[in-house]
Amino acid sequence: MTATRPMPVTGPMPVTGPMPVTGPMPVTGPMPVTGPMPVTGPSAVMPAATRAPRRLPRLLAGIGTGGLEEHERRHGPLPGRGRRPERLIDIVEAAGLTGRGGAGFPAGRKMRSVAAGPGRKAVVANGAEGEPASRKDRLLLNRLPHLVLDGITLAAQAVGADEAYLCVHGREGALLDRLDHVMAERQAAGLDPVPIQVAGLPGRYVSSEQSSIVQYLNGGPAKPTFAPPRPHERGVNGKPTLVHNVETLAHLALIARRGARWFRGAGLPSAPGSMLVTVSGAVIRPGVYEIEMGMTAGEVIRLAGGPAEPLRALLIGGYFGAWLPAETAWPVPMTHAGLRAAGGALGAGIVIAWPAAACPIAGTARVVRYLAEESAGQCGPCVFGLPALADALDSLAFSGGRDGDIGEIAALIPLVERRGACRHPDGATQLVRSLLTAFPADVRWHQRQGACDSVRHPPLLPLPGDDERDGDWA
């Protein structure tokens, strides 16, 4: 009995139970990390890429007030004079840049398919950042807006666009004001030959999905649409439309200046460059960090100052991501392939350190309830399936002791998965599947005995408040 009981918490800290680990490396206290690079300790699991001298920061190197003068002093003027604009697509392909919004699709190939379409094109920079635990896009837009806007202009010229949009969360009033100022600054300097419009999207989880953005910019609700046509075929105003995450475009602005070889000088050959990660949860210094692709998840936790208390698991990839037990996650390289192989997902680089003192079933139940509320309400399996899944998880987490819950969860997953127009239901089921895989002992305990003591831990996973969520989709 005791052996299967997760975390018999009597005090503030768990005493025994399955896996209250601190990670395979004995990192429990704050690490003396002062620079932006991780301490390169005697770790055997660290890939070669992180052992080399400082190659980072790249994107975050110019972080300051975000002014144009400062930006140009650091990075030089907008490049590309004397080069055919479409040549940039070759360079981006050679660099091996992949989308930093979550899906990880090759950025150059996406540009090429848009450029090959008929007539004039449109470019959309996606900075709406619907994932509640992500902060990287807001950081870029607030502190390095010119890097993103350089990227928009370069991409627009490369694919042959005659209009471009920068989409942000419509409730970020201060950011919208700031971007107005930034746009005025660039207009005065004559930097953007293709007009760029800033658009504030409704604050809903699925509004930052690319087909939602296209439908919104076309005057409709910010809800996903049924494909085909996909945005690269027919998007904004019927034009072939390139939708890139703002971080992808910021990388593009640096690649255009420094070239493919430079970009490949960081990261892994199979996953080159750097990426921004948002680290939160039980770490000493939560925040946005720039890492080389392929750095291990354990190193990311160290970079954020190490665990603030004993860790049990990492939730990587956000609410479309997956739970990984800490000892599984620690050596996993932060690449799409690396996380997939470990049963996880890189997503937009969200890493949440989960303490041993908190119940992951309760955490997941809260998130799935939120995801159910955030359904666009268009597809039956999502409309009915996600609330049913949330009910079953609530029951397992907080009431428990009902043998039916696990069966119900297992029955609901295939009824929801891949049955919506967008990937919203699939993200929820991936999270739930990973919960069942990562914490089988907890699940059994909850099913037989009811809620564990650690459900009382205050909620850790960030969810937007009602004031940040729009009831309106238009």
Place this chain on the structure above:
Amino acid sequence: MSVTLHVNPIACVGHGVCAELLPEVVELDRWGYPILVSAAIPRPLLNHARRAVQACPTLALLIEKKAGKHR
């Protein structure tokens, strides 16, 4: 050439006509929305599939012919 059946889940509101007309391929889930047992339609069922597509009140059932060079 192969013929496949698809559901537009946004258009579908769960009338269930497809499951009536094409029970060999379409089952309904607990809420009344169609689950396609297999997307590929066997030749003998082709006419039944076409009838189900035409009968869908919201035009949510789609038939796609895939020739070798399609798309």
